[in-house]
Amino acid sequence: MEELLERLLEECLHFTTQGRVADYIPELAKANPDALGIYVIGSEGKHSWAGDCHQPFTIQSVVKPILLLQALLDNGVELVQSRVGVEATGKPFDAINAGDQSLDSGHINPMVNMGAIVMCTLIRGATYEERFQRLLELTRKLAGDESIGVDEAVYRSEKSHGSKNRALAYLLKSYGLLEDDVEEVLDCYFRACSIQVDCRALAHIGAVLSNRGRLPVSNQRIFPSALARYVNAILMTCGMYDGSGEFAMRVGVPAKSGVGGGIMAVVPTRMGIGIYSPALDSKGNSMAGIHLLERLSKELYLSIF
Ligand code: GLN
Numbered sequence: 001m002e003e004l005l006e007r008l009l010e011e012c013l014h015f016t017t018q019g020r021v022a023d024y025i026p027e028l029a030k031a032n033p034d035a036l037g038i039y040v041i042g043s044e045g046k047h048s049w050a051g052d053c054h055q056p057f058t059i060q061s062v063v064k065p066i067l068l069l070q071a072l073l074d075n076g077v078e079l080v081q082s083r084v085g086v087e088a089t090g091k092p093f094d095a096i097n098a099g100d101q102s103l104d105s106g107h108i109n110p111m112v113n114m115g116a117i118v119m120c121t122l123i124r125g126a127t128y129e130e131r132f133q134r135l136l137e138l139t140r141k142l143a144g145d146e147s148i149g150v151d152e153a154v155y156r157s158e159k160s161h162g163s164k165n166r167a168l169a170y171l172l173k174s175y176g177l178l179e180d181d182v183e184e185v186l187d188c189y190f191r192a193c194s195i196q197v198d199c200r201a202l203a204h205i206g207a208v209l210s211n212r213g214r215l216p217v218s219n220q221r222i223f224p225s226a227l228a229r230y231v232n233a234i235l236m237t238c239g240m241y242d243g244s245g246e247f248a249m250r251v252g253v254p255a256k257s258g259v260g261g262g263i264m265a266v267v268p269t270r271m272g273i274g275i276y277s278p279a280l281d282s283k284g285n286s287m288a289g290i291h292l293l294e295r296l297s298k299e300l301y302l303s304i305f
Helices: 002-018 026-030 060-075 077-083 113-122 128-143 152-160 163-174 182-193 199-210 225-238 241-250 287-300
Strands: 037-042 047-051 255-257 262-267 271-276
Touching (some): 002 037, 002 287, 047 199, 060 113, 060 128, 060 182, 060 225, 077 113, 077 225, 113 163, 128 182, 128 199, 152 182, 163 182, 199 262, 199 271, 225 241, 241 287, 262 287, 271 287
Antiparallel strands (some): 037 047, 037 271, 255 262
């Protein structure tokens, strides 16, 4: 496996030059555009890796499935689905879905910003500080890493350059889809996006989802298998935003990307994969990361289709 990962990584390195590091959050622009790393955790517990897989980066939108999981654990499927739908939006992650249709819960999705902002309001806790701490705890458990924390510089950068997310949150509020104080909700969302991870952490989260809610090796159950089905299905249809259809054809597994350059991929019953490569394509997905996943999928017949 290591040899295969090394070879594919070598073959895909040049794709990093075709992408661009996100700069709409100024702190993210400091990332090294040439970086590429991969980490795989198999269902039997074997770890394999190659490249810049120990480089820390912020989780960004890869936190969305964790926000969804926490909301589902706290409220159950029925309530969550009544507040945020499950249909793919087919639109960019920060799209304002109000121009061509009325804004209602069925028109947002937990894998795009509007849906993820609502998820923050569904997490239980007396204060937004407490809600965030519970989310952080779940992230640590899923990632198998108790040391995971927040990148404070990225958090401050997101908070002071978050006009678009503020616009989305106020729009949700005006349509009655969000009740709480917008700044408090967004503070939780910005901190969630600024959680610092590496490829190993993302691979571990993917491995738990591929193992239908159980930790690899110990088999300890973290969440019910019905919730793994719910999350994996939404990752398949909307995890890569408006690039999800093409990703389904090229790679064919549930996955989630983030503008920090991370991709978390779930190969049901077989493995979790964590990728880092911050040079992004026009949809905000890791350019070389998708090429690397595509090749790995072909070599190991990973596509579920
Ligand atoms: N924090 C980012 C934002 O809200 C997350 C977006 C992403 O990773 N696609 O804009």
